[in-house]
Every structure is written in C-alpha cells, then in structure tokens.
C-alpha cells in the first residue's frame with residue numbers, strides 16, 4: 160500500500176477513471192474530464208493499481224471576508240472505497256500534514272454523519288458558520304442552503320478563527336461551495 164500526492168495534471172487514465180467512479184458513486188456528481196481536475200492536489204492511497212481511498216485539496220482564491228482576501232485549500236472528494244479499514248484516516252492524515260507543513264488553511268464541508276470521522280482525523284468542525292459561505296452569480300447573492308458542517312484546519316492566516324469571531328459577516332466565495 161502506498162500514499163501518493165500528485166497534481167491533477169499528472170493523473171493517469173486509470174486513476175482518473177477510478178476517481179470519477181468513486182465520486183459518482185458517493186456524491187452522484189464528479190469530473191467529466193481530466194481537465195476538470197488540473198489544479199487539484201490529489202491524495203491517493205493505492206494498493207498496486209487499485210485506489211483504496213482518495214481526497215483532494217483544491218485552491219480557492221480569492222475569498223473576501225471582513226475586508227480581507229484569503230486563499231485557502233478546499234478539502235474535497237474524500238472517499239474510502241472500502242470503509243472502516245482506516246483508509247480514509249490515512250488520506251486525512253496526509254492532508255493534515257500537507258496543510259500543516261505549508262501552513263495553509265484547509266476548508267471543506269461535511270454532513271453530520273461524518274463529523275466524528277473528521278474529528279478523529281484531527282480536524283476541527285463548526286456548524287454555525289456554514290450559512291456565512293455564500294457567493295454571487297450575476298450580481299445576485301446566492302445564500303448557502305446546505306445543512307452541512309464546516310471541516311477545517313487553520314493555517315497562518317487564521318481564516319476560520321476570524322470567521323468564528325464575526326458570525327454575522329458573509330464569506331464571499333469565488334465559486335459555489337461544492338468542492
């Protein structure tokens with residue numbers, strides 16, 4: 160078993176197909192072509208050619224919040240193809256190390272059911288701030304209707320600490336919060 164960290168640009172065709180299959184199975188949505196993933200940083204736990212678990216960090220910039228601009232890494236597409244064998248935790252541990260070494264904030268979203276998993280992997284979660292994550296489409300404010308929790312690890316910008324300190328302030332994303 161080995162854990163690879165690789166750019167979306169460097170995915171092989173069999174890796175892309177397995178990622179696509181996992182995403183459509185678990186999220187009913189996913190990438191249609193490799194080009195959709197070129198700016199992602201992938202974390203793949205592999206046994207020979209088979210991907211056991213996967214996840215990605217997706218650059219999100221710029222986020223406008225409280226008169227500041229932030230660049231964070233979106234935590235997305237976390238899947239263990241075989242559940243409850245510690246494979247998901249191996250991915251999240253590698254992601255945690257990556258964020259810690261780079262000192263960059265990571266932010267993702269998850270349902271209530273997965274909150275204990277992320278906590279066990281050393282991430283923080285928050286329920287209240289989810290409604291602050293909005294974006295604009297054609298000058299129209301699109302509110303966040305997800306009932307999710309925010310999963311995060313703060314880096315040197317202390318992004319989520321600042322968010323928690325201003326619970327009424329919009330976090331304006333450059334894209335929908337669907338990474």
Ligand SMILES: CC(C)(COP(=O)(O)OP(=O)(O)OC[C@H]1O[C@@H](n2cnc3c(N)ncnc32)[C@H](O)[C@@H]1OP(=O)(O)O)[C@@H](O)C(=O)NCCC(=O)NCCS
Nearest residue numbers: 185237238239242243244245246247248269272275276279
């Ligand atoms: C969420 C997911 C990635 C977890 O991966 P996994 O490989 O099954 O989890 P692990 O075996 O690594 O579990 C790590 C720890 O979390 C615990 N855990 C995992 N899922 C849990 C859950 N839903 N509730 C409570 N604890 C959970 C495990 O018991 C384990 O605890 P331990 O370290 O004390 O032994 C996996 O369930 C999955 O692929 N789900 C479908 C896709 C999905 O929802 N992804 C998340 C999107 S936000």
